[in-house]
Amino acid sequence: MQIVLASASPRRQELLKQIGLDFRVMPSHVTEDKELLGTPSELACQLAMAKALSVGEQLRDSLVLGADTLVVHRGTVLGKPRTKEEAARMLLQLQGDMHEVITGVALIHLESRKKSIFHVTTRVFFKPLTEREIWAYVASGEPMDKAGGYGIQGLGAALVEKIEGCYFNVVGLPLGRLVEEFKKFGVYVLK
């Protein structure tokens, strides 16, 4: 079965390659409205589903994967910062505290009407940071295309005290859980 990643994220491509999957990439063109209709995890799943469906409708015999990563701090959902000032504000809010990174995932195979939608949460604890450190990080340019304004896989590692849960989930896909869900579609990473 052809696997299609409905994502423009280079990180998600790298993560899928890491587990040796053979897949194609077809970015979806879903507008990511992070307006909260339900809980943050419901929103992550809804956006993941919308991305998977927008591609799946054209490729009904493929197994299509959509995902969405959100950062939630004290009940507020943080998306991708639009400006450097917004990035600095987000990081100032996150420093010295815990936040959750939620990735919603949708796997859909329209031809067989099979689907699996789930989310995984990782708790991330940031060190206390000075404004100077935050601006130095923002100046690296790394925050701009990332939820919460940081990338744990890059220089953003320097902001983190510890995490609880799946590391890969923070980067964009919960690999361990994903491998289990793929099995339900007859796709085995370890065979």
Ligand SMILES: Cc1cn([C@H]2C[C@H](O)[C@@H](COP(=O)(O)OP(=O)(O)OP(=O)(O)O)O2)c(=O)[nH]c1=O
């Ligand atoms: C918190 C965090 C987020 N991110 C990234 C993962 C996601 O790519 C991005 C969140 O945006 P998403 O909307 O989940 O994904 P995307 O817009 O990059 O790609 P697409 O919608 O086409 O699938 O933030 C990191 O790379 N590292 C981190 O530590």
